Amino acid sequence: MKRYDVIIIGAGPAGxxxxxxxxxxxxxxxxxxxxxxxxxxxxTHQVANYPxxxxxxxxxxxxxxxxxxxxxxxxxxxxxxxxxxxxxxxxEKCVEIGNEDKYTAKFVIIATGSSPRLLxxxxxxxxxxxGVSYCATCDGEFYKDKDIFVIGGGNSAMEESLLLLxxxxxxxxxxxxxxxxxxxxxxxxVTMNPKVNILWSHEPRAFYKEENKMVVEAExxxxxxxxxxxxxxxxxxxxLVPNSAFLKNTPIQLTKYGYVITGPQMETNIRGxxxxxxxxxxxxxxxxxxxxxxxxxxxxxxxxx
Amino acid sequence: MLQTNLEHIESExxxxxLIENNEKVAVCCGRMGPMCIPVxxxxxxxxxxxxxxxxRDMDFDIPAAAMIKGLPExxxxxxxxxxxxxxxxxxxxxxxxxxxxxxxxxxIDEVFA
Numbered sequence: 417m418k419r420y421d422v423i424i425i426g427a428g429p430a431g432x433x434x435x436x437x438x439x440x441x442x443x444x445x446x447x448x449x450x451x452x453x454x455x456x457x458x459x460t461h462q463v464a465n466y467p468x469x470x471x472x473x474x475x476x477x478x479x480x481x482x483x484x485x486x487x488x489x490x491x492x493x494x495x496x497x498x499x500x501x502x503x504x505x506x507x508e509k510c511v512e513i514g515n516e517d518k519y520t521a522k523f524v525i526i527a528t529g530s531s532p533r534l535l536x537x538x539x540x541x542x543x544x545x546x547g548v549s550y551c552a553t554c555d556g557e558f559y560k561d562k563d564i565f566v567i568g569g570g571n572s573a574m575e576e577s578l579l580l581l582x583x584x585x586x587x588x589x590x591x592x593x594x595x596x597x598x599x600x601x602x603x604x605x606v607t608m609n610p611k612v613n614i615l616w617s618h619e620p621r622a623f624y625k626e627e628n629k630m631v632v633e634a635e636x637x638x639x640x641x642x643x644x645x646x647x648x649x650x651x652x653x654x655x656l657v658p659n660s661a662f663l664k665n666t667p668i669q670l671t672k673y674g675y676v677i678t679g680p681q682m683e684t685n686i687r688g689x690x691x692x693x694x695x696x697x698x699x700x701x702x703x704x705x706x707x708x709x710x711x712x713x714x715x716x717x718x719x720x721x
Numbered sequence: 722m723l724q725t726n727l728e729h730i731e732s733e734x735x736x737x738x739l740i741e742n743n744e745k746v747a748v749c750c751g752r753m754g755p756m757c758i759p760v761x762x763x764x765x766x767x768x769x770x771x772x773x774x775x776x777r778d779m780d781f782d783i784p785a786a787a788m789i790k791g792l793p794e795x796x797x798x799x800x801x802x803x804x805x806x807x808x809x810x811x812x813x814x815x816x817x818x819x820x821x822x823x824x825x826x827x828x829i830d831e832v833f834a
Contacts, residue, residue, distance in 0.1 A: 451822045452762030459755035476724070476758050496766045496822035545800030545817025554754040555818075558799040649799060 417518045420444040420492075422717050423511055426527035426659070427495065428455020429703050430693025432482040433710030434525050434717075439489035441718045446519055447486065448494040448511065454479030455529045456694070457703055461553060466703055478703075494519075504666055504689050523688050523717045526668075526676060527710060528659035530694040530701070535567065535652060539623030547630040548623060548650045552576040555651075556583045562648035565590055565632055567620055573653035574598035577606045580651065588647060589614040590634055615645075623650060658695045671697045682713035690716065723780050724753060725761040727768075730779040733788050740807045743775045745833045750779040750789045751802025756819040760802050763822045767829070774833060806832050 422438050424431045427449035438445045447453070457463065460475030469478075487493070494513065501512035509524045532550055534540060540548055549555040560583045566573055569591035575598075577587055589606070594616050596603040606612055617637045624631040629646040636643070658674045669677045669685045675697035682690040692709035694701045723729055730736050730748060740746050749764055751757030764776040779786055781801060789795060792812060795803050800818035806828060807813065813832040820828075 451759060452766055454758075454762070458758055458762070461755070474753070476753065496763060496770075496826070498823065546797045547799060549800050549818065551754065551756045551800075551819075554752070554756040554801045555799060 417520060418446075420446040420519060420521040421721060422446075422523040422525065422714075423448065423509065423519055423521040424525045424527055425449075425499070425511070426455070426525075426529055426693065426695070427451075427453035427483070427493065428527060428529045428693060428706065429457055429479075429482060430529070430695075430706035430710035430713075431455070431525065431527035432479075432486050433707040434527060434692060434714040435486040435491040435710075436482075436489060437711055437714035438717060439486060439491045441714075441721075443718065443721060445486075445491045446494060446521070447491055448497045448499070448513065448519075449528075450497060450499070452495050453483040453493065455706075456531075457482075463703065499662055502662065502666055504668065504686050507688065509688060523690070523720070525682075525710070525713045525717065526660075526663070526684070526689065526691040526695060527693045527706075527713075528662075528695045529706075530656040530658045532653075533655045533657045535620060535654060537620060537622055539625075540652070543623055543625060543630065543650075547625055547648075548652065550652055552579040552651060555649075556580050559584050559649050561585045563588070564649045564651060565630070565645070565647050566651045566653065567591075568653040568655070569593060569596040569598060569603075570653070570655055571598045571602065572655070574602040574606045576651060576653050577612070578602065581606075581609055581611060584611070586611045586613070588612075588645065590618050590620060590632065591616060592619045592637060593617065618643075656694070656701075660695055681716045682709055683716065688720075723751075723761070723778050725758075725778055726765050727761055727776060727778045730777050731783065731785065733785045736779070736785060736788055739775060739777065740810050744809055745771075745774040746777070746807040747774055747804065747829070748777050748779055748789065748807070749802050749804045750786055751781050754801060756800065757802040760804060760820055760825070763820070763825050766822070767825065771829060771833075774829065808832060 421443035458479035462472040464472040503510040618634040622633040676691035690713035693706035768776040794815035798817035
């Protein structure tokens with residue numbers, strides 16, 4: 417059993433900002449993450465709206481700097497860590513990792529962020545990387561002069577479609593509503609492109625592969641009729657989900673969408689447990705707002721120690 | 722050029738030598754893109770926990786990457802990164818696209834046990 421003053425679950429901008437503050441206040445700070453440090457920022461090509469950088473900075477560089485800054489003040493890290501048990505109700509909280517490691521602290525800050533939403537339909541996992549993709553920048557060129565599907569109608573779907581249009585022969589957008597949710601300026605650029613057509617009010621139900629083609633079985637949400645369409649590949653951009661599944665059997669209050677409910681000082685319904693960043697129920701999710709949340713949570717912890 | 726803390730493979734000779742002289746080798750071949758960076762980072766963390774495995778990365782756009790791209794296991798891959806696991810010089814597993822730490826650990830436990 418190892419004891420810390422504060423355990424921060426999640427090593428994205430919210431968690432790392434909190435760690436910088438608590439470590440600088442000489443609190444023994446442990447940051448744990450099921451993956452590596454950096455959160456979604458490390459996968460962002462260029463960050464142009466983070467104050468202090470006149471020129472855009474690569475996301476992985478910004479994330480790397482945040483981690484180094486936390487380490488400089490003696491934050492400890494436990495990465496690629498699977499949380500197997502979480503005890504948050506007592507004054508002394510306990511987080512178990514794997515079968516052996518137990519960590520305790522009076523304060524826990526949950527900063528696990530969010531992840532791209534999966535459709536969770538048959539075929540999606542099976543064809544990841546061989547017909548199903550989640551990144552235009554990474555995989556667009558594999559589909560040069562090919563016909564593809566884009567699933568989704570929000571900002572990320574339309575922005576990624578614009579990138580894909582540089583490579584592909586055609587895009588069929590499959591969207592569950594009658595209109596796109598993306599900002600009009602981006603949506604217009606996509607819809608006005610002659611290489612794009614849109615299948616409105618449809619939702620994919622399954623993906624198959626037949627010879628070299630990807631087949632989408634899509635349901636018309638108005639008539640419940642199913643159709644089968646084939647193209648060369650499928651790109652999925654259907655929003656984000658909070659990384660809060662590990663909290664479901666704890667007393668932490670979540671919204672119906674799985675976001676953690678906090679007060680203005682980031683405290684959850686459990687004394688000594690805070691939440692910060694994209695996992696928290698709030699309107700705006702940016703690197704800057706995550707860093708702000710992490711800062712507030714850390715200052716509250718420092719005040720209460 | 723990949724900006725990671727992993728050792729990079731830069732030539733076909735290096736890759737051949739690595740897989741000939743080491744029982745367990747894992748190579749992540751990609752770019753500095755959103756699907757690749759998390760896998761490099763996971764390799765970096767895991768190399769401390771699995772000292773018997775040689776973890777490397779490789780730039781997808783250098784000529785030597787043809788050795789990875791040409792593997793029969795990769796012919797149906799349409800997503801970066803390509804991650805290849807070699808045991809005793811032979812490919813024992815290959816994956817395409819992003820993998821979580823849990824998925825990488827599970828592959829390692831399966832193919833390198």
